[in-house]
Amino acid sequence: MRRISYTFLISLTSFFSFGQQININPSIINFHLGNPGASENQTITITNNSAELQAFEINLGDWTRTETGSHQYFAPNTQPYSCASWVRLNKNFIELKPGEMEEIVVTLQAPENPEALEKMKWAMVFIQGATLKKPEANGPQEIKTFINEIVRVGVHLYQTPFNLSKQAIKAVSLNPSKDEKNTFDFMIENDGNVMTMVKAHVELTNITTGEELVAPNADFPLFPYGKRIIKLDLPKDIKPGKYSLLAIADYGDSNPLEAIEKVIEIK
The missing domain is CATH 2.60.40.10 (Immunoglobulins)
Structure with missing residues (x-):
């Protein structure tokens, strides 16, 4: 059988x-x-x-x-x-x-x-x-x-021991994705001692026109001393031009934002 x-x-x-x-x-x-x-x-x-x-x-x-x-x-x-x-x-x-x-x-x-x-x-x-x-x-x-x-x-x-409370997120790198167009790999590291919920998104400003675009949030948990690569998609209706791209990691109202900025060109 x-x-x-x-x-x-x-x-x-x-x-x-x-x-x-x-x-x-x-x-x-x-x-x-x-x-x-x-x-x-x-x-x-x-x-x-x-x-x-x-x-x-x-x-x-x-x-x-x-x-x-x-x-x-x-x-x-x-x-x-x-x-x-x-x-x-x-x-x-x-x-x-x-x-x-x-x-x-x-x-x-x-x-x-x-x-x-x-x-x-x-x-x-x-x-x-x-x-x-x-x-x-x-x-x-x-x-x-x-x-x-x-x-x-x-x-x-x-x-999670009750005496642990350190939250410390660090934005490590921001690079174009190798396998997806108009997508960026945003690496974030948790330097704290507790698991932390993180929201990441991108904000874009057209350098010529000043038009501003915001992509949706990506929410995820991050273990202490762990790293996470989040794929951030640019808006599908983004027009050609040069942009200031700001990738932002938010891990609570009482904590400072972590961000990396790049200038990119959409053709």
């Missing part, structure tokens, strides 16, 4: 619904432990709104964002920023009948070492569900196929 397995990994922003049949909430869990040995419990709720029995495995992993914003996944406790070893789950497997709901208790226990609480840490709780289909035969002499369809959901887990 041959088994074919399909895996889909989905990272969430608020909650996730398997076609409105399976709800998982929340998608982000924030802890703020600042004292050695301290602990805190939070919960993930899984609801089965389908008409079938559903089974789920729950486990931990490490992850990070690349400079382009994609996710990379690793085995738990393998990355220097990981707090996976601090986490206990009260269950690693559940079955839910139609209409049932169950809570997974996530406990974060800070180590006794004070140095471990000097930096932000993070991990991910994976919830994996499987629907098994019956073997199918294409003919009396043909191999049967056993299809295992898997959906794996990632719930982000952040541990």
Whole structure:
């Protein structure tokens, strides 16, 4: 018998619904432990709104964002920023009948070492569900196929000690994109010690006419000491001419703007 397995990994922003049949909430869990040995419990709720029995495995992993914003996944406790070893789950497997709901208790226990609480840490709780289909035969002499369809959901887990608050964003570089016309790669670095939400956009001023154009914002989170390259598109209706291009990174009303300016020519 041959088994074919399909895996889909989905990272969430608020909650996730398997076609409105399976709800998982929340998608982000924030802890703020600042004292050695301290602990805190939070919960993930899984609801089965389908008409079938559903089974789920729950486990931990490490992850990070690349400079382009994609996710990379690793085995738990393998990355220097990981707090996976601090986490206990009260269950690693559940079955839910139609209409049932169950809570997974996530406990974060800070180590006794004070140095471990000097930096932000993070991990991910994976919830994996499987629907098994019956073997199918294409003919009396043909191999049967056993299809295992898997959906794996990632719930982000952040541990930010309450005494960490430094926000410091730096605009590093601004260069034309090599693979996209009228697009610029804006590199931003987080020199702070907490994850920071950043808004980036471009403002253009036609050097001859004085006409001003503003492109839409790009919003994104940036881990401490991480870098991110944001692609900023110029307005589609931009006219030929020379422009002063200003790429701006905004990370809160109380923080100064970071920007890089260039003179460009649109032909």
